[in-house]
Amino acid sequence: MITPVLLCGGSGTRLWPLSRKSYPKQFAALIGDSTLFQASAARLSGPGFAAPMVLTNSDFRFIVTEQLAEAGIDPAAILIEPDGRNTAPAVLAAALYQEKSDPDGLLLVAPSDHVVPDAPAFRAAVQAGVAAAQNGQLVTFGIRPTYAETGYGYLELADAPGAGAPRPLALTRFVEKPDTARAEALLAAGNYLWNAGIFLFSARAILAAFRAHAPELIAPVQAAVDQGKPDLGFLRLAPEPWAKAADISIDYAVMEKAENLTVVPFAAGWSDLGDWDSVWREAPRDARGVALSGPATALDCDDTLLRSEDDGLELVGLGLKNIIAVAMPDAVLVADISRAQDVKQAVAALQAKPAKQAESFPKDHRPWGWFECLAVGERFQVKRIVVHPGAALSLQSHHHRAEHWIVVQGTAKVTVDDKVTLVTENQSVYVPLGAVHRMENPGKLPMVLIEVQTGSYLGEDDIIRYEDVYARE
Amino acid sequence: MITPVLLCGGSGTRLWPLSRKSYPKQFAALIGDSTLFQASAARLSGPGFAAPMVLTNSDFRFIVTEQLAEAGIDPAAILIEPDGRNTAPAVLAAALYQEKSDPDGLLLVAPSDHVVPDAPAFRAAVQAGVAAAQNGQLVTFGIRPTYAETGYGYLELADAPGAGAPRPLALTRFVEKPDTARAEALLAAGNYLWNAGIFLFSARAILAAFRAHAPELIAPVQAAVDQGKPDLGFLRLAPEPWAKAADISIDYAVMEKAENLTVVPFAAGWSDLGDWDSVWREAPRDARGVALSGPATALDCDDTLLRSEDDGLELVGLGLKNIIAVAMPDAVLVADISRAQDVKQAVAALQAKPAKQAESFPKDHRPWGWFECLAVGERFQVKRIVVHPGAALSLQSHHHRAEHWIVVQGTAKVTVDDKVTLVTENQSVYVPLGAVHRMENPGKLPMVLIEVQTGSYLGEDDIIRYEDVYARE
Structure with a gap:
């Protein structure tokens, strides 16, 4: 069984306005109906694959769980990186986490913001690398270049890969991103592949490679994993040791130095959707x-x-x-x-x-669901609030605003001071200024509510939280 | 005193999406902060000008009154054309209306969707034409061409107009829209001006010209004016005779045939903002x-x-x-x-x-104010409703929806069945399905209300009107 390790902590801006820091491109449906993250998880599921491990950051954790639930995928673990430190610490954390349960288990590390139209072909390529990975090789997947791209690194093979089914080949070396002339030469040579940043190896083999080539990373990342705190189904890596790990890519830290490298060529279509030009393509x-x-x-x-x-x-x-x-x-x-x-x-x-x-969307995702502002005026604001089944907002009060809530879908359990009521479609509740209140969705379907706020100050920071199931302050 | 006659019944589409059939470009702030209509009315106000006469259609009548009120301009009359029949019937209607009170009064006919950056210079040009108009001349204003435009007609002068202050000159003839080569020749010749469709004449003089050159228009338009119905401050021209008037421009019907023509050249800047290219210019x-x-x-x-x-x-x-x-x-x-x-x-x-x-804006203008949809979902809709001071919606009921109203600005007088209440900021009212209800603004400031509708059908046509101050059905 192969455990997919989905890296989805990144937040690129080259696909703005669709991709923004608060909700980056992996969570958007750029090609087709699924989001790139959902499609990546689905691509690495089915026979031969275990439940995936996901590495993300704190801001995206509830988007990850929401999108996995929507896709019907149950993750093995969601590791929260306290801050982004490039791919080497992330992969190392995943390997150390895997080591605890099965050090010989295979990990398939993949970004979650790429597009691979032919998922079965990709899974076949992964299978073609399994034997080598079981033999301790670090297997990479190299994309057959279709033009002289300067934005990717390249993988040098001894010989041009033949046609036919993908099979593992020896990798001579990693080549850094070339300039245009060099990229054209690499394309013409025929024995160079794009480095897609996708790897297959056993936890044991990659940990041995880290010990050999980047030993300084081991202690801080091990501590971050060991001292990590479980929190609502996530594992929060410990921030203090994590901060001591170098910010470095897996290529620089390990791959460019390792000797036990194998590559499986892949020619059935791939893109990193790195900019709008590639989305157009x-x-x-x-x-x-x-x-x-x-x-x-x-x-x-x-x-x-x-x-x-x-x-x-x-x-x-x-x-x-x-x-x-x-x-x-x-x-x-x-x-x-x-x-x-x-x-x-x-x-x-x-x-x-x-x-x-620049960074935010009108829709604001929260642990309990999301909200968006529908209208703002002088002394009033109208929001649409959607609460997941079983979820609850914090018990709170406001100094400067009163709120009118009208339920338009589902059922809300509403607390206002010491009164608790069930409010259903076409019913409304008034929350006076200063009242301690909470909104919950006790039902099995999303609850949608229109909130009309009135008051002299309507900022999100006018909130006193008394109790919060998501441990926010 | 000159009575401005503002023509604003047109609805061009070449400035889509800003200009749409339901709210065309003359009502938009295309250049500067005022709308083109407001700027046109303001340009023709002050010393020497009487209150304006406006010709528009039924759909725009409340936009006209709203924009004039906002600009602080009190119109002499607003004539409603039952349907658009080009400029000749409109100008004739204005002249016949003027004839009743003062047949020797001067009329300055102008489109309301042009831009003239230097309003004082334009008013000086108008003054330069007054003596000729008082002498029975039909005075047109010709724009000094700055490039070889093929989209306008031209005015031919005996000689190239000199520099210096605008003065009336004899007009040789009207020239139809030229092709590119001809436009370049006209530009090079120096004695051709753009026909901007702006005219100054006495009611008596233009009526004489109509009798001479387009006598068939007189009877239907005279009947449309005489049988017109006053309605809330508007004069609705009678539709049946109006429909018998030919759809023809003032240029074709009268100007190209008249002999008593004078032109005042104008070189201080003018554009008809006919497309986005000219807006850019x-x-x-x-x-x-x-x-x-x-x-x-x-x-x-x-x-x-x-x-x-x-x-x-x-x-x-x-x-x-x-x-x-x-x-x-x-x-x-x-x-x-x-x-x-x-x-x-x-x-x-x-x-x-x-x-x-293609034709409509999200904001829907009504006699009493306007509304816009903020959100639509399954079985619900949220609207922002703004009611002018003193205005009232019709007394109505719905078969398929209930409504929650939350006042967020001003005060509403609300009728629900036989109960009438005053509802002010931060108060709400529930209107059950089937209840006969009405919303009024008894105050001196706009009233803003958020309406949340819930029900199985939310179309605007689910309405039974019992009473309506605007005589709608």
């Missing part, structure tokens, strides 16, 4: 190169990506060439496709304004 | 030709117009050249600037979908 396109998503209309356009991320938002492109337009109700990006790599400049410009759209 | 631009409006950011763009029409909507352009991007929360247009004339194709494509954004 991976999306279904018409004969003129136009890719549409959501309510988008192209009139006389060529080589253009038009994405509307909201059912109620009509996006129309007219006479465009090489343009990317991504429309959301709170932010719109229009860029020349050749500038896809520079979208981070757009994010930086919005951060400088400052505009909240 | 009229807007303040930086050294690279970038014009921004609202929360819009341009990174490395040239000759580009970026407009966000909502404070909460960040629009970012990256590496664009010759692009127009107009973003609204429900619709986004991205077009090559050279295709500005084809925006109507975008509207046609959305009409074909069909998408409501």
Whole structure:
């Protein structure tokens, strides 16, 4: 059995406005109906695969559980990194965690924000690497390059891989990201593959490699795992030792130095969706190169990506060439496709304004569900609040606002001071200023409630929490 | 005294998504803070000008009164055209209406969707035409062309107008919209001006011209005015005779045939804002030709117009050249600037979908104020409703929905069955399914209310009206 190790703590900005720091691209449905994280988890499930281990950070932990539940996947463990320290400490933590139960168990480490359209072909490639991994090899998966990409590292093989079913080959060395001329030479040579950052090995083999090539990482990461705190189904790695681990990638720390390397070539389609250009390449396109998503209309356009991320938002492109337009109700990006790599400049410009759209979405995900602001006016605000079945908001009060709650779906259990009532569809409750109150969803279906706040100050920080099942302050 | 006659019944689509059939461009703030209609009314006010006469249609009548009130302008009359029949019947109706009180009074007829940055210069040009108009001349205002525009008609003068203050000149003839080569020749010749569709004449003089050149229009339009019905401050022209008037422009019907023509040249800046290209030309631009409006950011763009029409909507352009991007929360247009004339194709494509954004805005204007939908879900809808001071919604009931009302600003007088209550900020009312109810604003300030509807059917047509001060059915 192979345990997938899904890395999903990253928060790229090159796919802004769809990918933002508070809810990055792995959690978005960039290609198809599932999110990239869900598709990654599903791709590494079924016969031969154990339940996955997930490495993420504290901000994303409830998004991870929500998306796994939605996809019907039950994780073996969710490890919370106190802060992002690149892939080497994360992989080491996963291996140390695995070692406790089965040191010879195989781990398949994979990013959770890539797209691999042919999942069965990918699983076949993984199977092709199993014997080598069981023999102590560190197996990587190398993507057959289709153009001279400068954004990836390359893997050098002794010979060009043949056609036919994937089989393990000896890896000569890792090649760092090349410049354009070098990338073209590598592409022409035929014996170079893209390094996709996907690995298969036993916990024992990768731990031996860490001890040999990056021994300074062992102590802090071991301590972070051993002193980690279980919290509502997550394992929070201990922050103090974790902070002492170097911020370094698995490639630099281990792979570029190891000798026991094997590569399985993979040619059935892969993309890291690193920018809007690659999303355009991976999306279904018409004969003129136009890719549409959501309510988008192209009139006389060529080589253009038009994405509307909201059912109620009509996006129309007219006479465009090489343009990317991504429309959301709170932010719109229009860029020349050749500038896809520079979208981070757009994010930086919005951060400088400052505009909240740089990092946040209108929808705010919380442990108990999510809320969004529907309207803000002078002295009032309207929110839609969705509470998961069985979930509860904290017991709280506010100094500056009263709240009207109208349940529009499901049933709420509402506490206002010492009165507890069940409130169902088309019923309302008034929470006076200062009243101690709580909202719970005792039911089996999501509960949706419209909250109308009135008062002189309506900030999220006007809150006194008396009790919180999620241990927030 | 000159009576301005503002024509504002048009509904162009070339400035979609900002201009839509339900709320066209004259009512939008395209350049500056006032709407084009407000700016047009303000431009023709002050010393020498009487209160304006407005010609519009039934759909826009409350927008007209609202925008005039906001601008502090009290109209002399608002004539409602039963349907749009081009400018000749509209001008004739205005002249016949004026004839009743003062046949020698001067009328200044102007579209209300043009932009004239230098209002004092324009008023000086109008004054320069007064003597000629008092002498029975039909005075037009001709714009000094700045490029070879093919979208306008031209006015031919005997000689090129000199520099200096505008003065009345003899007009040789009207020239129809030219092709490109002809437009360039007219521009080079120097004695041609753009026909801006702005006229100054006495009621007596224009009526004489109609009798001479378009006598068939007189009877139906006279009947439409004479049988018109006063309605809440509007004069509704009688639909039956009106329908018999030909759909024809004042230029074709009268001007191209008249002999008593005078033109006053005007060179201080004018645009009909006929498409997004001309909006870009009229807007303040930086050294690279970038014009921004609202929360819009341009990174490395040239000759580009970026407009966000909502404070909460960040629009970012990256590496664009010759692009127009107009973003609204429900619709986004991205077009090559050279295709500005084809925006109507975008509207046609959305009409074909069909998408409501082709013609309507989220904000729905009503006689009593306006409302917008904030959220729609299964079996519920949330609206923001704004009621003008002194205004009242109809007395009504619904078969399929109950309503929760929460007042967030001002005071509402609420009727539910036989109970009438005053409801103020932070108070709520429940209107059960089937209850006969009415909402009024008895105060001096706008009343804002959040309405949460729940029920199996939430369409606007589930309404039984018992009483309506606006005589709707």
